[in-house]
Amino acid sequence: MKLLLENIKELVQVEDDPVLFRSGKQMAKLNTIKDAFLIIRDEVIQDFGTMSHLKDVYRDDDFLIEIDCRDRLVYPSYCDSHTHLVFPAPREKEFVDRVRGLSYEEIARRGGGILNSSKILQKTSDEELYYDAMSRVMEIIKTGTGAVEIKSGYGLSTKEEIRMLKIIRWIKETAPVCIRSTFLGAHAIPAEYKNNPSGYVDVIINEMIPQVAAEELADFIDVFCDKGFFSVEDTERILMAGIKYGLRPKIHANELGLTGGVQVGVKYHALSVDHLEHMGVNEIECLKDTETMPTVLPGAAFFLGMRLSPVREMIEAGLPVALASDYNPGSSPSGNMNFISSLGCINYKMMPEEVINATTINSAYAMGISDRLGSIARGKIANLFITSEVPGIEYLPYSFGSNLVETVILNGEVQEH
Ligand code: NIG
Ligand code: FE
Structure with missing residues (x-):
C-alpha cells in the first residue's frame, strides 16, 4: 500500500x-x-x-x-493526552445549575459531579458505555485527533474501575486511533468513605492497583491531588504503590489551589501534571529540567469560568507546555482540539506555532508516544x-x-x- x-x-x-x-x-x-x-x-x-x-x-x-x-x-494528527471520554451520561442539568450561579464544587457537594456520574455508571451496561464512548472517539477523529488518552475514574469501586478499564481496552482494540489508558481510581472519595478517606486509599492500593496491574489494564496511574479531593500524602501513597507495579504517574494537579500537586508529580517522575490553574514561582521552578510535561486544559477553564493557567510565564521560564481537551461530562464536554487551539491563542496568548507544538509533539510526549506520533x-x-x-x-x-x-x-x- x-x-x-x-x-x-x-x-x-x-x-x-x-x-x-x-x-x-x-x-x-x-x-x-x-x-x-x-x-x-x-x-x-x-x-x-x-x-x-x-x-x-x-x-x-x-x-x-x-x-x-x-x-x-x-x-x-492532534494527540489529546487527557480525557475522561468513557462516561455513562452527560450532565447538562448541572450546566444549567452553574448558569444559575452554583459552583462546580457546590454541585459536587450536593451529590452531583463525579459521584453522580459514578452512580449512573453502575446502572449502565458495558455495551452502552462502549458504544457511547466509541461515538465520541469517532466524533473527535473528524476534528483531527489521532491519539487519545482515556481515564477510568467513574467506577470508584474495584469492580467498576476494572470494568471501566476493560471498556477502554475494548476501545483500544477496535478504534483506529492510538489509545492510552489511565487508571484513575483516585478521582473522588466515594460517599461510603466520606468519613474515612484513607480507607478508600487503602482499597486503591491493596485491591485496585494489584488487579489493574495483573490484567495489564492501564498504561498510567492518575490521582486528583487537590483541595477537597486527595491530599499530597494520599497521592504519595497511591503513586508509590502504582510505581511498584510499573504504572507511571500522570496527575491532576493545582486546579483548585496551590496544593503541592505539581511538586509531588515531579517527585515521582510523573509524565505530566495537568490543569495547573494555580501556579506560583515554586511550581514553575520545580518543573524546570524535569521529565514532567506541564499540561493545560483550556476547555475546562473555559467551561467552568476558572482562572487561567499562566501559560506565558511557564513558556518564558523555559518550560514546555502541552494542551489537551479534558473531554468529560462535568467540566469540558468537548474533545474538539481545534477549539482547544483557538482557546490557547485567545485566552492564553499562545502563538499559533506554540499551539501546534502543544497539541501535537508535546501532548504526544504527555501520553508517552512522541517517538511514534x-x-x-x-x-x-x-x-x-x-x-x-x-x-x-x-x-x-x-x-x-x-x-x-x-x-x-x-x-x-x-x-x-
Ligand atoms: O479533569 N478535575 C477532575 N476531574 C475532571 C472532571 C470530571 C467530571 O466532572 O466528571 C476534570 O476536570
Ligand atoms: Fe481531567
Missing part, C-alpha cells in the same frame, strides 16, 4: 531529527515545507520533501492512491489530517468553532466521513 499526497501547500510540523518535545523558546519554532509531497507506505510515513524533489526521485513510482492537496495544509517524521505512524483550502496555519485557531479538517488519514488509511 503506497499513498502519495502531492502539491501540499504547506506540510506542518516536520522533523528530520525527531525531538521528544519542545520547550521554552523552541515552542515558537515550527518546521514546515511549502509545496510539499508526502509518501505513506503501509502504516508509516516513508518520505516527504518539496515537489521538485519528488519529481527527481520518484518519477517512475506508481502509487495506489494519489491525493492532490493543492491549497491545503497537512498536519500530524506527534510530528511528520520518517518512520512515524501516518496519522495526519488534510485541511480544506486555507491561507495558512493561523487560520485554524482563528476560525474557532469551524471544522477545517477535510480528510483524515489514520495508520496510513484514508478515513471515510
Whole structure:
C-alpha cells in the first residue's frame, strides 16, 4: 500500500531529527515545507520533501492512491493526552445549575459531579458505555485527533474501575486511533468513605492497583491531588504503590489551589501534571529540567469560568507546555482540539506555532508516544489530517468553532466521513 499526497501547500510540523518535545523558546519554532509531497507506505510515513524533489526521485513510482492537496495544509494528527471520554451520561442539568450561579464544587457537594456520574455508571451496561464512548472517539477523529488518552475514574469501586478499564481496552482494540489508558481510581472519595478517606486509599492500593496491574489494564496511574479531593500524602501513597507495579504517574494537579500537586508529580517522575490553574514561582521552578510535561486544559477553564493557567510565564521560564481537551461530562464536554487551539491563542496568548507544538509533539510526549506520533517524521505512524483550502496555519485557531479538517488519514488509511 503506497499513498502519495502531492502539491501540499504547506506540510506542518516536520522533523528530520525527531525531538521528544519542545520547550521554552523552541515552542515558537515550527518546521514546515511549502509545496510539499508526502509518501505513506503501509502504516508509516516513508518520505516527504518539496515537489521538485519528488519529481527527481520518484518519477517512475506508481502509487495506489494519489491525493492532490493543492491549497491545503497537512498536519500530524492532534494527540489529546487527557480525557475522561468513557462516561455513562452527560450532565447538562448541572450546566444549567452553574448558569444559575452554583459552583462546580457546590454541585459536587450536593451529590452531583463525579459521584453522580459514578452512580449512573453502575446502572449502565458495558455495551452502552462502549458504544457511547466509541461515538465520541469517532466524533473527535473528524476534528483531527489521532491519539487519545482515556481515564477510568467513574467506577470508584474495584469492580467498576476494572470494568471501566476493560471498556477502554475494548476501545483500544477496535478504534483506529492510538489509545492510552489511565487508571484513575483516585478521582473522588466515594460517599461510603466520606468519613474515612484513607480507607478508600487503602482499597486503591491493596485491591485496585494489584488487579489493574495483573490484567495489564492501564498504561498510567492518575490521582486528583487537590483541595477537597486527595491530599499530597494520599497521592504519595497511591503513586508509590502504582510505581511498584510499573504504572507511571500522570496527575491532576493545582486546579483548585496551590496544593503541592505539581511538586509531588515531579517527585515521582510523573509524565505530566495537568490543569495547573494555580501556579506560583515554586511550581514553575520545580518543573524546570524535569521529565514532567506541564499540561493545560483550556476547555475546562473555559467551561467552568476558572482562572487561567499562566501559560506565558511557564513558556518564558523555559518550560514546555502541552494542551489537551479534558473531554468529560462535568467540566469540558468537548474533545474538539481545534477549539482547544483557538482557546490557547485567545485566552492564553499562545502563538499559533506554540499551539501546534502543544497539541501535537508535546501532548504526544504527555501520553508517552512522541517517538511514534506527534510530528511528520520518517518512520512515524501516518496519522495526519488534510485541511480544506486555507491561507495558512493561523487560520485554524482563528476560525474557532469551524471544522477545517477535510480528510483524515489514520495508520496510513484514508478515513471515510
Ligand atoms: O479533569 N478535575 C477532575 N476531574 C475532571 C472532571 C470530571 C467530571 O466532572 O466528571 C476534570 O476536570
Ligand atoms: Fe481531567
